[in-house]
Amino acid sequence: MKAKFLALVLGAVLLAGCEDRTFEYVATVSQSLDYTVDQEGAFDQTYTVVANSFNDELDLPDDAIIGDVFIEALSVGVKELSGNEASAVKLTGSAGGINFVEDLVVDVATGTYEFTVMAGLIEEGIRRMRDDLMGIVESGNPPSIVFRLQGDSDPVAGQRLNVDVRIDVTVTVLYAVETEFPAL
């Protein structure tokens, strides 16, 4: 009786094994878009995000199954360089030819970037940005995304501008990986 009881318990302990389970992961990367403006009046510049560079930065596991891509947030900072006369700049940004922000006024900071939330985002532009990034993460297509930044000094247009503008795009990628895991 004792032996049977012991065998039953031992068997139960040893039967606890592993199983394949799929876990969802969240990878977040911040993509900086840098522009240097050194001119009088209106400006129009581009910054290109290359698919390979973005995916290298993301560095997902080889066996990752992509679930979704989200644009989490955009922030912007404008840093003054020597000779700048503007106290603020008015910005309009687009990705893939569709505006994601229009006429956003950002104060020029001295010394270092002072990042603020990029408010008033335009859904259509964010959706296009998200779709392009989804394509990059899934298949490397499109091979790049052009982020265009247009603007002028504010509140007085046409002033001498010598500033660095940085836009940080926070991107979240949801992916799944199948993992061998104890049956708990």
Add this chain to the structure above:
Amino acid sequence: MRFFATLIVLLCISLSAVNLRAQDFEDFISKYTDANGKAYMQPLADAFGANLNSGLYHSAYIKDQGFQLYLGISVMNAFIPESNKTFLGNTQGFFNPEQSATVPTIFGSSQVVAIEGDGETYYAFPGGLDLDNLPLAVPNLTVGSLLGSDLTLRWAAYDIGEEVGKVQLFGWGVRHSLNRYLPLESFHLAVGYYMQQFSVGDVVDADGWLANLQASYPWRFITFYGAVGYENSTLDIRYTYEGDDSTIDFDMAGNNSLRATLGLTFNLGPVKLHTDYTLANQQLLTLGLGLGFGETVKMLEE
């Protein structure tokens, strides 16, 4: 978060060789480097700390003098309550507007929770591991006795690769019989103090201690035992994110203090099979199997 799936495996079976990549960990901390991260991990501190402080005894009988030895393995299982599967998370960074949401802890649903912000932006809270139980298996050696006292040791180590380092567990405990001072016959009383340390490289450090009053009573081939005690545990996790050198540093205390344990030991000759249940903030079941010599024979003969 994948790192933590791996870590859970390690915590469960202690000596498993599993693939571990720094990127997996970074995917976790890129989201949880703040107060959210501590709340996400707190249930792990509770459950693992309670497990560490369990499976240390299976009788209160200690000879006054003479050889006494037990070598066995204890498997502890902490039951994860529903209340430890979610927490109130807050959006971080430049997500606009700031929002709060009930989201999974490390033991919660594996589904990511995404909430919508301005302009079709989304903030994603990582999912959990969807676990109801957290087991831990630990070998034990107890040697006695001298002046009614014995010594318990636990040790296990395994190197899981240069990225993380060595998983190591070390514990010790001492007990002293109160039957030396009290006129008790087959009812046994002892006081014990146990200290446990667990580490995973430089990333994880866990400590726990338990002080308790143990009692046992033999009946035929069964020993009924129990204890009341006070426990404490900590779980510290530190990691430097390679991307921007940001560091996470979660120092968590287990939400456990008073505990009461009731159990049975089946004395099958030298084979000891024991099980007990612990009532505490973190409840758990322990199952142990080992070989014991001089532990109960004299007691049963009495």
